Amino acid sequence: MSRIAYVNGQYVPHLSAAVHIEDRGYQFSDGVYEVIAIHKGKLIDMDGHMVRLSRSLSELEIAWPVGPRSLDMIIRQVIRRNRIRDGIVYMQITRGVAPRNHAFPAHHDSALVVTAKRFPPFDFDAANKGVDVITTPEIRWQRRDIKTVSLLGNCLAKEEAARAGAYEAWFVEGDGMITEGTSSNAWIITTDGQLITRNTSNSILNGITRLSILKIAKEQGVKFVERAFSLEEAKSAKEAFTSSTTSFVKPVIRIDGDPVGDGKVGPLSTKLLAYYGVHMKAQAA
Ligand code: PMP
Numbered sequence: 001m002s003r004i005a006y007v008n009g010q011y012v013p014h015l016s017a018a019v020h021i022e023d024r025g026y027q028f029s030d031g032v033y034e035v036i037a038i039h040k041g042k043l044i045d046m047d048g049h050m051v052r053l054s055r056s057l058s059e060l061e062i063a064w065p066v067g068p069r070s071l072d073m074i075i076r077q078v079i080r081r082n083r084i085r086d087g088i089v090y091m092q093i094t095r096g097v098a099p100r101n102h103a104f105p106a107h108h109d110s111a112l113v114v115t116a117k118r119f120p121p122f123d124f125d126a127a128n129k130g131v132d133v134i135t136t137p138e139i140r141w142q143r144r145d146i147k148t149v150s151l152l153g154n155c156l157a158k159e160e161a162a163r164a165g166a167y168e169a170w171f172v173e174g175d176g177m178i179t180e181g182t183s184s185n186a187w188i189i190t191t192d193g194q195l196i197t198r199n200t201s202n203s204i205l206n207g208i209t210r211l212s213i214l215k216i217a218k219e220q221g222v223k224f225v226e227r228a229f230s231l232e233e234a235k236s237a238k239e240a241f242t243s244s245t246t247s248f249v250k251p252v253i254r255i256d257g258d259p260v261g262d263g264k265v266g267p268l269s270t271k272l273l274a275y276y277g278v279h280m281k282a283q284a285a
Helices: 024-028 046-060 068-081 152-163 208-219 231-235 267-284
Strands: 004-007 010-013 031-039 087-094 111-118 131-137 168-172 177-181 185-189 195-197 224-226 239-244 248-255
Touching: 004 068, 010 068, 024 087, 031 046, 031 267, 046 068, 046 087, 046 208, 068 087, 068 111, 131 152, 131 239, 152 168, 168 231, 168 248, 177 231, 185 208, 185 231, 195 208, 208 224, 208 239, 208 248, 208 267, 231 248, 239 267, 248 267
Parallel strands: 131 168, 131 248, 195 224
Antiparallel strands: 004 010, 004 111, 031 087, 087 111, 168 177, 177 185, 185 195, 185 239, 239 248
């Protein structure tokens, strides 16, 4: 079955889907996006993703291309037309097409693209596999709270990780503090069992998975604190993991080649991943 994409009002074959060369997303990375997991045909944490999308649009003064209810319908239509049970839906909204000029165009004709991709059924046990992360200097802009398609700094760091044979790169600021991963949020668990992830500010993207994990921690009585933590602290942590819509809770067993704790997937990471699986399954029921 061939894939179908939604592009500015039309459902078209994925292979021939295209946007104009003067789309501001293409020329200036002037756009935002969301990635939502689909489990058993259901959208996971849809409300959270829509709230974040709305915030990203408003921070950049990009108009909604269609109303939120129409967008919801388009997303479900793309999932249906691609017959996705497990996978992701990707949506991107840019400021639209205009003659190249840095300042905003007078029009508010934002452009919308929605695609979906099928994954094998999510296997939460198989996901509980430890990975390596490397660290890299934080070189990105100062509005990382906006989920913009402007991801060059993230791409450079992910490529560095790939070349090092690592799963992810965590960014480290000049003062030694970790911000987040190239496409995930960073977490550590201290030797006394406290869960730590960076507090929200302009420095990180407030991951929807991050929010769900914090909710789970609260429900399960896991001690947690939202604050900045250093690379040094991460290296002497008992456990570490990185979180995102597509990787869930991904245990980190080495940072820059040094083992975290005993270098094995730890019990709290395992427990949080299992609860995250329950959280997803509950929405897919
Ligand atoms: N930080 C960055 C830079 C990301 O790209 C992502 C993934 N979109 C995340 C964090 C995690 O966000 P989420 O849990 O919403 O996927």
